[in-house]
Amino acid sequence: MDPTTVTPPELLKFVPATDFPEQTALTEPIEVLLSIDIGTDGSVSRASVVTGAGSPFDEKAVEAAQRFRFRPARRGAEPIAVNIQFRYTFEPRLPPPPTDPTGAPAAPPTPAEPAFATEEIDDAAVIRGERIRATVAASTVSLDDAERVAGTQGDAVKVVQSLGGVARAPVGTSELVVWGAAPGDTRLYVDHLPVPRLFHVGGVRSILPATMVQALSLQPGGFAAEYGRAIGGLVRIDTKSPAEQVRNRHVRASARIDPIDVAGATSSRLGERASLSLSGRRSHLDRTLDLAAPDRIRNLVPIPRYWDYQGKLEVRLAANERLEVISLGALDRVDRSLPSITPNLAFTERNHDVFHRVGVRFRREHANHTVTRIDAWGGVDQSRLEQDFGYTTVFARQTAVRGGLRIAERREVHRRITTDLGLDLEFARNENDRRGAPSLPPREGDIYVFGQAPGDRIADDHWRTMVGQAGLYAAALVDLAQGRVTVEPGLRFEPTVVSGDRVVPVRETEPAVGYATLAAAASPRLRTSWRPLESVALHVAAGRYDQAAQAQDMSPVFGSPVLEPPRAWQALTSIETQPWPWLAISAAGFAAKQDRLTMRSPSATPPTAALLESHGEGRNVGAQAEIRFRPRENLFAWLTYSWIVASRRRDRHAAWRPFDRDQTHRAQAVASWRHRTGFEVGAKAVVASGFPRTAVIDAVYDARTGRYDPVFGAHNATRLPWFLDVSLRVGWRREWPSIALATWIDVQNATNYPNVEEIYYSADYRQRGYIRGLPVLPLAGLELRR
Numbered sequence: 001m002d003p004t005t006v007t008p009p010e011l012l013k014f015v016p017a018t019d020f021p022e023q024t025a026l027t028e029p030i031e032v033l034l035s036i037d038i039g040t041d042g043s044v045s046r047a048s049v050v051t052g053a054g055s056p057f058d059e060k061a062v063e064a065a066q067r068f069r070f071r072p073a074r075r076g077a078e079p080i081a082v083n084i085q086f087r088y089t090f091e092p093r094l095p096p097p098p099t100d101p102t103g104a105p106a107a108p109p110t111p112a113e114p115a116f117a118t119e120e121i122d123d124a125a126v127i128r129g130e131r132i133r134a135t136v137a138a139s140t141v142s143l144d145d146a147e148r149v150a151g152t153q154g155d156a157v158k159v160v161q162s163l164g165g166v167a168r169a170p171v172g173t174s175e176l177v178v179w180g181a182a183p184g185d186t187r188l189y190v191d192h193l194p195v196p197r198l199f200h201v202g203g204v205r206s207i208l209p210a211t212m213v214q215a216l217s218l219q220p221g222g223f224a225a226e227y228g229r230a231i232g233g234l235v236r237i238d239t240k241s242p243a244e245q246v247r248n249r250h251v252r253a254s255a256r257i258d259p260i261d262v263a264g265a266t267s268s269r270l271g272e273r274a275s276l277s278l279s280g281r282r283s284h285l286d287r288t289l290d291l292a293a294p295d296r297i298r299n300l301v302p303i304p305r306y307w308d309y310q311g312k313l314e315v316r317l318a319a320n321e322r323l324e325v326i327s328l329g330a331l332d333r334v335d336r337s338l339p340s341i342t343p344n345l346a347f348t349e350r351n352h353d354v355f356h357r358v359g360v361r362f363r364r365e366h367a368n369h370t371v372t373r374i375d376a377w378g379g380v381d382q383s384r385l386e387q388d389f390g391y392t393t394v395f396a397r398q399t400a401v402r403g404g405l406r407i408a409e410r411r412e413v414h415r416r417i418t419t420d421l422g423l424d425l426e427f428a429r430n431e432n433d434r435r436g437a438p439s440l441p442p443r444e445g446d447i448y449v450f451g452q453a454p455g456d457r458i459a460d461d462h463w464r465t466m467v468g469q470a471g472l473y474a475a476a477l478v479d480l481a482q483g484r485v486t487v488e489p490g491l492r493f494e495p496t497v498v499s500g501d502r503v504v505p506v507r508e509t510e511p512a513v514g515y516a517t518l519a520a521a522a523s524p525r526l527r528t529s530w531r532p533l534e535s536v537a538l539h540v541a542a543g544r545y546d547q548a549a550q551a552q553d554m555s556p557v558f559g560s561p562v563l564e565p566p567r568a569w570q571a572l573t574s575i576e577t578q579p580w581p582w583l584a585i586s587a588a589g590f591a592a593k594q595d596r597l598t599m600r601s602p603s604a605t606p607p608t609a610a611l612l613e614s615h616g617e618g619r620n621v622g623a624q625a626e627i628r629f630r631p632r633e634n635l636f637a638w639l640t641y642s643w644i645v646a647s648r649r650r651d652r653h654a655a656w657r658p659f660d661r662d663q664t665h666r667a668q669a670v671a672s673w674r675h676r677t678g679f680e681v682g683a684k685a686v687v688a689s690g691f692p693r694t695a696v697i698d699a700v701y702d703a704r705t706g707r708y709d710p711v712f713g714a715h716n717a718t719r720l721p722w723f724l725d726v727s728l729r730v731g732w733r734r735e736w737p738s739i740a741l742a743t744w745i746d747v748q749n750a751t752n753y754p755n756v757e758e759i760y761y762s763a764d765y766r767q768r769g770y771i772r773g774l775p776v777l778p779l780a781g782l783e784l785r786r
Contacts, residue, residue, distance in 0.1 A: 009038050009082060013069035017060040017090070030090040032061040035320065035365055037241065039214070040079040040142050042070040045244025049319030050085060050367050058319060061088040079142045081215055138219045139163040145636055147210050148672040150684040151727030153258060153746045153779055156213045157198055157206030160235060162670060164624040164640040165220045167663040168688050168723060171757045171773045174199035177661045179220040179590060180620030180646025181232025182444060184550065189236045191326055192375040192406065193357045198235065201304040201332040201351065204260055208328070209279050211245065211254060211265045212310050214238040221570045221590055222541030225473040225490030225525045226408070226420055231545045231568035231594055239326065242267045242275035242314050258781030259288040273316040280309040305333045320365045329356035352384040369412040378403040385441060389453055394436030398552055401429045416479040420490070424471035430551035435460045438558050438611055444660045445599050445616070445648060447694050447712050450760045450771070456705065461557035465500045467548050475525070483531070490525040496548055496565060504609050505556045519565055521546040535577055542571040549614070553598050556609040564614035568594040584628040594618035599650055615651040618659070620644065637671035658692040658716040665689045682729040690720030690756065699765035708764045724753045740785040745778060752776040
């Protein structure tokens with residue numbers, strides 16, 4: 001079986017429409033063409049009219065279709081959410097049976113049921129009415145499988161950390177390093193909303209509960225012209241329709257608690273055309289570890305405190321029109337400290353991050369497989385960092401107001417050609433405050449050690465920037481050989497305007513002088529797919545990718561207001577095969593060349609407003625392989641291995657060095673089994689290279705300040721020890737007609753392996769210690785749904 005082939009859904013339960021007076025007057029069949037969304041579990045989340053027959057036939061057909069049950073569609077062996085067109089036919093009533101001479105019926109009447117017929121489901125009718133596109137090295141996981149992976153505690157989004165090509169995030173961060181790209185170089189979407197992060201600080205929990213997640217996909221590179229503003233990868237999360245969460249009830253609710261957080265969710269119908277879902281969570285992990293973890297671990301390991309919320313409103317405006325409003329937000333607070341024998345050398349750090357998003361989507365579906373979409377969104381990001389070294393402090397604060405508008409149309413202009421056209425607008429207004437050492441917080445490429453004193457040079461700045469981007473894109477998916485060969489050329493043209501209030505630091509005797517720059521990038525893309533055999537698919541992609549410089553780097557005091565936008569050229573290829581329905585094998589190789597990266601100036605006395613430069617270069621090369629087993633529906637396993645070498649250099653004249661987040665080797669095994677009684681067990685094992693570090697080989701005493709300054713060896717020439725984590729999961733779930741119960745025990749670091757997260761030194765740098773990750777951590781949870 002070809003791993004990219006979609007198996008259409010199969011109707012398992014047909015529900016006839018209820019009787020109504022107008023049906024008795026029919027003299028010929030009446031047809032209603034429906035558009036039906038089918039979830040990964042086979043339930044109908046939404047039904048709407050594409051071509052109607054008028055009231056009440058349209059309403060009765062939709063009402064009946066919402067109670068259908070399907071065997072879910074599959075891409076290869078994985079269940080997927082799809083959209084199909086379904087022709088519902090109302091047949092005339094049968095004439096009354098003949099009567100005998102006494103007037104009694106000769107035979108009992110035959111009950112009349114509306115007949116039905118489905119159109120042939122081709123690839124143009126699947127995936128919400130959009131033609132399936134070549135997925136080059138993309139990874140997808142069904143929602144049910146994601147919730148069963150050990151170590152995720154049922155958090156479906158956390159499974160992205162278990163996919164090939166994704167480096168593990170250090171404890172205390174929510175970074176997502178994909179194929180050697182910096183965390184900020186991968187674009188993250190929830191529906192059409194770009195979000196700054198997918199995980200709460202520390203990665204202990206994602207910002208979305210599993211009840212909100214419909215589908216998740218990771219594309220580490222080579223994505224189509226529809227998306228831009230990222231020189232790394234692309235992660236997309238589609239949220240569930242509130243109607244799918246409610247299904248055949250008017251109101252549904254769920255509650256969940258474990259040692260990490262407590263959560264609640266509800267969804268309800270608001271009349272016949274609208275539905276609403278709301279959810280929220282709040283953490284209590286800090287209180288849990290008060291009882292379970294030693295004081296030293298609590299001082300060194302960042303323990304996040306967070307909350308998040310989500311809401312989605314869906315309104316069916318017409319038979320083929322839908323309006324969605326989605327809102328979400330998250331807050332994180334993290335405190336950590338490094339004790340010292342000398343009180344004035346103790347180090348503490350406090351982080352505060354919050355963001356809010358609200359978006360509106362209008363979608364119109366046409367009978368000829370054309371989809372028109374208008375997306376608008378806005379939001380606010382706020383971050384605050386405080387570092388206290390005992391004798392001095394570092395402070396950084398940023399507030400960003402963001403928004404965007406996308407107008408897009410996907411049209412099937414020919415049975416072999418589908419076009420994508422769109423306008424993608426985005427703006428951001430940033431206000432920044434910063435005080436402290438220009439060298440802190442450290443950035444990628446800086447040579448430093450954890451807790452290092454910032455030095456005597458202290459600066460202060462307040463600056464504002466505005467970035468506006470207008471992306472015009474066009475692409476065409478061309479089927480050259482009945483699905484065996486497809487080619488998708490594309491082009492994205494994106495002018496970017498950057499303006500700021502100061503081009504040089506403020507001086508009392510001079511007026512502030514602002515600036516504005518314009519950069520226009522033309523990014524060609526090409527994606528191809530070839531199926532030489534029925535069970536083998538090969539994909540190739542290449543293209544240019546651009547993104548704007550970061551606003552926090554545009555300070556005339558701490559950075560430079562004239563930074564160039566980073567760019568990257570990517571080339572990748574992948575092969576997928578599924579020799580049997582229960583086995584899928586894939587492999588991919590890639591290379592990426594980055595330039596105009598923002599890095600610190602190597603000069604000891606850089607020019608004014610030029611502490612940062614756009615001369616940095618990067619190169620990422622690697623390969624990954626994945627084997628997925630599913631011998632039975634209730635049993636799955638996968639093995640992944642990634643070999644990635646990520647390097648950076650200050651400019652084209654400097655030597656290459658390992659990227660600060662380089663993780664050359666990463667291997668992982670995942671397995672889960674569920675019994676028919678609802679009992680389930682699972683395990684996950686991860687082995688990964690340690691992150692690069694620069695060793696301290698000596699120290700020099702500074703008599704003026706009374707402290708030691710480190711002397712470093714070769715840049716990133718050493719590494720932290722290997723990382724090992726084994727997670728176990730035991731669970732049980734049961735569903736009754738009106739309620740569902742799930743409980744589980746999830747054990748992280750089951751071997752209690754002392755993983756090293758960072759190195760710290762004594763005040764004279766003669767002794768060093770390790771900041772270690774969490775010890776064995778068993779977590780029990782309970783979830784109730786009704």
